[in-house]
Amino acid sequence: MDIREIQNLIKFVAKSGATEVKLEMDDFKITIKTTDAAASEATAYVQHIPMGQPVAQAPVAQAAPVAAPAAPSAPAADDNSKYITIKSPIIGTLYRKPSPDKPVFVEVGSTISKGDVVCVIEAMKLFNEIESEISGKIVKVLVDDASPVEFDQPLFLVDPS
Structure with a gap:
């Protein structure tokens, strides 16, 4: 998946009204989150998953640190x-x-x-x-x-x- 496809996916999710979409492929994982107040603003996290590790194990280990810094920074x-x-x-x-x-x-x-x-x-x-x-x-x-x-x-x- 190239950057243009990722940008199109972000725009599609923002227009659809969904608040969160997760897409997992063999070598990467994308999570797109939108805010309720402004659905046009979207945040995307692209995470490359090494091929040697099981796919189910990497998202659990990586997902928590991404969400944790957001709360204390306010x-x-x-x-x-x-x-x-x-x-x-x-x-x-x-x-x-x-x-x-x-x-x-x-x-x-x-x-x-x-x-x-x-x-x-x-x-x-x-x-x-x-x-x-x-x-x-x-x-x-x-x-x-x-x-x-x-x-x-x-x-x-x-x-x-």
Whole structure:
């Protein structure tokens, strides 16, 4: 299934009025959730399932962590409203170090400038340097090293002052 087919599926689900649709194929799983207030807004999660594992086992292990961060982030958003969030531009595995024997790119308290590399994300065996689009001070690291990240997932909180 290519990206165009996924986009068409999202549009179809949004127009149908369904609140959640799950589609499982041999090598991936797609979950599309829409909100009741605005059926045109849809969120899709595409999950690649390794061929060596049973299909029934992977969705159970992966589904819970996706839903869990959504609930606690709402109250925290009020406390962190003065901070700017650096979000993941791609899906992949986040690494905070350029290599295992090197120090981390940034830590809590590090001062960054626009264009500084804050982490790398590995996607399909390519390591993509993630650069800061703002200047400021790192106040919170939201993702652990070697953790999988989703598109638009918050990675760091930055105090721009």
